[in-house]
C-alpha cells in the first residue's frame with residue numbers, strides 16, 4: 001500500500017494542466033510499482049480535452065491497430081455509395097474476413113439497409129404501496145405525459161421524449177422512457193432528462209418513491225430480451241442477394257451456406273439459449289465502436305441479433321437484424337482525434353444536417369458491415385477455413 005498526501009485525482013488542480021498531471025501520475029506509478037510507462041504517455045490526444053468529459057485520473061492512452069474493409073457498396077436511405085469501414089482490433093483475420101464479405105456483397109450489387117426504429121431509453125424504478133397504487137401511478141403518468149415531456153425537453157435541445165413504456169411487478173413500477181436523441185447515442189442526454197422527470201414526479205406524485213434512476217429495464221450494457229423485442233438505439237436491418245456465381249467461385253452454393261446458417265446460427269444458438277442468433281456480430285460492432293469512439297460497453301446489447309438466409313434460384317438472400325444498435329456521431333468519444341478521423345472516413349463526423357441524419361447514416365453503415373462479416377464467416381465455416389485462416393493471420397509468431 002502506498003499512501004500519498006495528495007490524491008491522484010487532484011493533480012489537475014495542482015498542475016493546472018491535464019498533460020502535466022498525467023505525466024506526474026505516470027512518474028508516481030513508475031516510482032511505486034517499478035513499471036516503466038514509456039508508451040502509455042505517447043498519444044495525439046490533448047488530455048485537457050478529455051478530462052471532465054471522458055476520463056478521470058488520466059495517465060495516457062492505449063493504441064489499437066486499425067484496418068479498413070471495403071469498398072462496401074451500401075444502398076440505404078442515408079448511406080449511399082462505396083464505403084471503407086475502419087475496424088480497430090487485435091484479432092488477426094477479422095479485417096480480412098469483413099473485407100472478403102464486402103467484396104462479395106459489392107460484386108453482387110450491394111446491401112440494402114433500413115432503420116426501422118430509433119429511440120434511446122432510460123427506465124427509472126419507482127416503489128408504491130400496492131399494485132392498486134402502482135396502477136394509479138401509471139394512469140397518472142399517461143394522463144400527464146405532455147407535462148413530463150415538457151419537463152424532460154427543458155434539459156436538452158436535441159432530445160425529444162417520444163413514448164413511455166410502463167412495467168408493473170407487485171408494487172414496483174418501471175417507466176421505460178424512449179427519446180429521440182439526434183446524432184448523439186444519447187445516454188447522458190436521456191439520463192439528465194429522466195432525472196428531471198423523476199424530480200417532477202416526486203413533487204406531483206410523492207407516493208411514488210424513486211428506487212433508482214436506472215431500474216435495469218432500460219437496458220444498458222447487459223444482454224437482455226427487452227431491447228431485443230422493443231428496440232433500443234437504432235433497430236436496423238441490412239440485406240443482400242448474393243449472386244450464385246459469385247458464391248460458386250468459392251466452391252460453395254447458396255444452399256450450402258444457408259444450411260450452415262440454419263444449423264449453426266439458429267439451431268446451435270437455440271441450444272445455447274444465446275441472446276444472438278448470429279455468428280459474430282460482436283466482432284464487427286466492437287471493432288467499429290473502438291475505431292469511432294462509441295461506448296464500448298454497449299457492444300453487449302448492440303451485438304444482439306439474428307441472421308436469416310434463404311437460398312433462391314438467383315443466389316443467397318441474407319439479412320442481419322440488429323434490434324439494439326446504440327451509436328452516435330457526436331458526444332462520448334466521437335470527438336477524439338483518431339476516432340473523429342474514422343468517422344470522417346465514413347462521412348458521418350459530428351452533427352448531421354438535419355440533426356440525426358449522421359447517426360442514422362452511421363447505423364446503416366454499421367449494419368451493412370455486420371452483414372459483410374456475417375456472410376463471410378458463414379462462407380468460411382462452409383468451406384472449413386476458420387482454423388487455417390487464423391493459423392495464417394491470427395497466431396502469435398515465436399512467442
Ligand SMILES: CC(C)(COP(=O)([O-])OP(=O)([O-])OC[C@H]1O[C@@H](n2cnc3c(N)ncnc32)[C@H](O)[C@@H]1OP(=O)([O-])[O-])[C@@H](O)C(=O)NCCC(=O)NCCSC(=O)C[C@@](C)(O)CC(=O)[O-]
Nearest residue numbers: 093094095096097099100103279280376377380385386389
Ligand atoms: C481470411 C480469409 C478471408 C482468407 O480467404 P481466402 O479466400 O483464402 O483469401 P484470398 O487470398 O483468396 O482472397 C479473397 C478475398 O479475401 C480478402 N482477403 C484475403 N486476405 C486478406 C488480407 N490479408 N487482408 C485483407 N483482405 C484479405 C480480400 O477481399 C480478397 O479478395 P481480393 O481483394 O484479393 O480480390 C478467409 O479464410 C476467412 O474469412 N476466414 C475466416 C476468418 C474469420 O471470419 N474470422 C472472424 C473471426 S471468427 C470469431 O472471432 C468468431 C467465432 C468464429 O468464434 C464465432 C463463432 O463461434 O462462430
Ligand SMILES: NC(=O)C1=CN([C@@H]2O[C@H](COP(=O)(O)OP(=O)(O)OC[C@H]3O[C@@H](n4cnc5c(N)ncnc54)[C@H](OP(=O)(O)O)[C@@H]3O)[C@@H](O)[C@H]2O)C=CC1
Nearest residue numbers: 156157158182183184185186187188189295331332351355
Ligand atoms: N449518464 C449515464 O447514465 C451514462 C452515460 N454514458 C456515457 O454517455 C456518453 C454519451 O452520452 P450522449 O448523451 O450521447 O453524449 P454527450 O453527453 O457527450 O453529449 C451529447 C450532447 O451533444 C449535444 N449535441 C450537439 N449537436 C447535437 C446533435 N446534432 N444531435 C444530438 N446532440 C447534439 C446535445 O446537447 P443538447 O442535449 O443540449 O441537445 C447532447 O446532449 C458516453 O460518453 C457514454 O459513455 C453511458 C452510459 C450511461
